[in-house]
Amino acid sequence: MATYDGIFRALGLENWCSDGATGGPLTMAEMIARANGTVVEGAPAPRPPLMETPFPSLDALHKACGAIPRSRDMTEAVEQGFLDIKNPLKVVLDPLTQPLSWMLDFSLEAFEATPWFLMIPLLMILTWFATRKPGVTLFVGLAFAFMGFIDYYDDAIQTLSIVFVCTIICVVLGVPIGIAMSRSNALQRGMIPVLDMLQTLPTFVYLIPLIFLFSVTESKLYGIAIILYAIVPVIRLTDLGIRLVDRDVIEAADAFGMSSRQKLWGVQVPLALPNIMAGINQTIMMSLAMVVIASLVSAPGLGVKVLAGIRNLELGVGLVAGFCIVLLAVLLDRSTKAALSRIDASAR
């Protein structure tokens, strides 16, 4: 006797219910109960007291009426649905995303093949040209030297390589999307929920459909996860930056007969650049955060060390790797912020 028997009887649905299949996989509750050996199958369950009336959930209703699917049937269906679209999706997505794998692998090889005594000065030179700040440049050099000294240089450079590729792709995709959003209110209305979802979805959840779609040995698997997660700020801030450009200046551009392309590249994008750069800074930070989680799906780098720390309870390895990630984050943040303030200064 289940709680909701009476309802189905009252609605005259008894026949429909008893026609329904009662097989299917066990519910989670049943599995637990069976494991504990508490359930005696077939025996009528005592009617629960009023205060313990279960919520009319799928499982509770299923007990009263076999035709109603159980919660596990539902998740099964989601899984089956996903498996059904997997192959057609793969046909489209695989070739589309294959270049990402190549880029990630190539960049990884290039970063690893460059010897440290070239790489560290190269990074310092790059920082110098972006920031023109001796302090930040020196910090970058020292940070990498330190990581080299404690033998975490290889992992750090792998992480850097992944962040590097993913950030470039985020900018290449995100800035045009942001520009399109700033020009169309309808697109903006449509995109904002998508961006909100991408940003709030727990990072592990990204990985689930991707594992189904691609094999774990492919680098694009973690590449896609990182890009999906990290692209949001650059899109948002490009859109915002362009919308925030002084209306008077836009009006002046119109009054002098600028074409919309002249206006976009000559006025809107340059004036939105500080905001776009702030978005890129955020994107770098977020891809760094994601690259650690992506080590669950075979992304190389410092994340692997952190993971090892958790898995094998190697406390020291995990903590030091974590510290190196912080170091990497700080130096990336400092360099991009310094570059940003240089752009800000020249924009006035």
Next chain:
Amino acid sequence: MTDTDTPEVKVSIRNLYKIFGPEAEAMMAYVRDGMGKAELLEEHNHVLGLQDINVDVRAGRITVIMGLSGSGKSTLIRHLNRLIDPTAGEVIVNGEDVLAYNGARLAQLRQNTMSMVFQKFALFPHHTVLRNAGMSRRIRGESANVADREGQKWLERVGLAGYEDYYPGQLSGGMQQRVGIARALSSDSEIMLMDEAFSALDPLIRTDMQDLLIELQRELQKTIVFITHDLDEALKLADHLVILKDGAIVQQGEPQEILLHPNDPYIIDFIADINRARVLRVASVMEKTTREGSGLAGEVDAGQNLESVIALSEGDTNLHYRVMRDGRQVGLLHMRDLVRALVPVEAADPARRVA
């Protein structure tokens, strides 16, 4: 203004209406039936921005459109280069209906025929002063050399030589607006739209800029449409003055004429506080005649203001002067008429008031 030296009409605004709101077109019927601004807002929630505007802008003259904030003057000027499209009416520039223009033709109009100066300067903050000044040339696709040469030339003309490599943010308001004027001038357009161009500047600099504009205008003879809320500025610059209130024209004409014969209580209030002796000119109060006259105390110029004549006469109201223009007599000035003209209209007798 006599009929013989009236220049051609450069821009003509005909029966222009602008209604703001989602169903502006449908509202036109109500407005044509005589519904006023307040009623339209109350009953249909649409704002009547401009109603039945008719203005002829003459070539080589400064047409000043004056009104308080909310009178629709900035809306009106934006109709000339179609930054705003009207709900009904026509805007005719050089004989062509601007409203019939397609995108390309409109861009051409904005690039070549009309330039604009803005209240808040609206310079491009990421470009140098020189690049800003030559911007109109660059937009037209002319070479950097030409753009810089023209920009340089006009920067020098507005007194900003030496500031070419500064950024707009590094200049004071007055200097920024000089760049704005240089930018408009370097496009070499025949028509210049100036939207409260000097309103954001402090009074001394504003006077400087007005003098600069008058000086430039004497030399260049552009067709200028100037928007202002400042009566003194309007009277100083205007060849033709249009007074706007609640989106409608209250009175338009020669500024001296409006001052002497205001036809609306609104304008009477408006002009009550100004220094009439400084604004009114001899030509406006003289008796137009070529007869010799007797007992003349001397000669005055038709363009002189009354203040200077009072100083000349040392306050004696019994004197008479011969009024000269370009070495020929154009009239006689009786000091008694002069003094009468100084009395603001509201205090004068009703007969004058309706005149």
